[in-house]
Amino acid sequence: MVFDPFQKTIGLTPPAGEAQIVLISHDHSDHNNTKSLKGTPFIIDSPGEYEYQGIRVRGIRSFHDSEKGKKEGLNTIYSAVLEGINVVHLGDLGQNELTDRQIDALGEVDILLIPVGQISTLGAKEAATVINQIEPKIVIPMHYWVKGLKVKIDNADAFLKEIGQKEAKPQEKLVIKQKDLPQERIEVVVLKI
Numbered sequence: 001m002v003f004d005p006f007q008k009t010i011g012l013t014p015p016a017g018e019a020q021i022v023l024i025s026h027d028h029s030d031h032n033n034t035k036s037l038k039g040t041p042f043i044i045d046s047p048g049e050y051e052y053q054g055i056r057v058r059g060i061r062s063f064h065d066s067e068k069g070k071k072e073g074l075n076t077i078y079s080a081v082l083e084g085i086n087v088v089h090l091g092d093l094g095q096n097e098l099t100d101r102q103i104d105a106l107g108e109v110d111i112l113l114i115p116v117g118q119i120s121t122l123g124a125k126e127a128a129t130v131i132n133q134i135e136p137k138i139v140i141p142m143h144y145w146v147k148g149l150k151v152k153i154d155n156a157d158a159f160l161k162e163i164g165q166k167e168a169k170p171q172e173k174l175v176i177k178q179k180d181l182p183q184e185r186i187e188v189v190v191l192k193i
Contacts (some may be wrong), residue, residue: 005037009046012026018041019023020039020042021044021052022044023044026092027045045076047059047061047076049164056080060079060106061075061076061077062076062095063075078191085110086107086111090115101134109135110138112138112139112140118153118154124159126163138186140176140188141159141160160188172191
């Protein structure tokens, strides 16, 4: 499964593997590069309920900015249940907080991928607010500046400081089973890019 495949124009190498499912949160060029992927994946690019090869996906309408979409348009939040784990990808969420309806639609969230780069998405404080609303077991920050990125957004430092995780060390990958999900506190995992 691939979320929001980007184009090389942003300065990073796009994903090039084969995907069974591709989820696109919004139709901006830095989030909809399905041509970089091999095969003929099942593409989901709008709100609704889907099931493909045993994977259940729910798309939930949201806003790309804090002005109810007036500046950046709409965004789709995705909840994907894989092997009993609910993975939620917020896309380019720009709302300062989620509505009760959105939270209810997400259900119990195991892994949350949340934008933290501030420009046209959530910043550190807003991301912390959304995390507190959702209360996931694992948080993975995304959509922040890394070396080579040509897009002007903030790095993850302010977010990690805001949530008390400024010492988080980037990991190559996250492999986890349902039985190994943290139960006592929220774990933050920064992935190497």
